[in-house]
Amino acid sequence: MNPTRSCVACRKKNNKKDLYRIAIDKDGKAIYDVNQKLSLRAIYICKDKTCLNNIKKCIEKNKFKSKMYIETDSFLKLIDELEIEVGE
Template identity: 40%
Template sequence: MPRKVPQRMCVACRTMKAKRELIRVVLGQDGTVTMDATGKKPGRGAYVCRSRTCIAQAVRAHRLDKGLKTAVGADVIDQLIEEMEALPEHEPTDTDHK
């Protein structure tokens, strides 16, 4: 019997994808919002696609606010995009955003 692949939804575009295809954004215990490449950092998390568009949309439309249950400022967009670009590449899929 094949193993079930964990699925998560992007808070911005509302697309269901395999957990490994998305990036977890986590609200740390100290109140900072960062990317979680391992998916194991403690704190409340929300998932976004590996695209600038989804990150920007998640912050601007206050979807990260709802997912993390805290106010996330627009200044976080650049920080998250910078962190995303520093992450190792993944295998692209046909559902990735451009």
């Protein structure tokens, strides 16, 4: 069975490989974990423009809730990169 994770935006469960993995390092920096192999704590988000957009709005309004500290600048920059990657 494929491992599943919940998207931080829409909360839907999805196959790990169908989600973007965002690893968070010890300083709270967000890292795009392309190969999903970094041994860091991580959050997952759908490869979907709507979810990326919703998360971006949450971060900008300081409404993103997570048990982990995530540094805002690196998080926003990463979401921008993912938005480009996911395309239109």
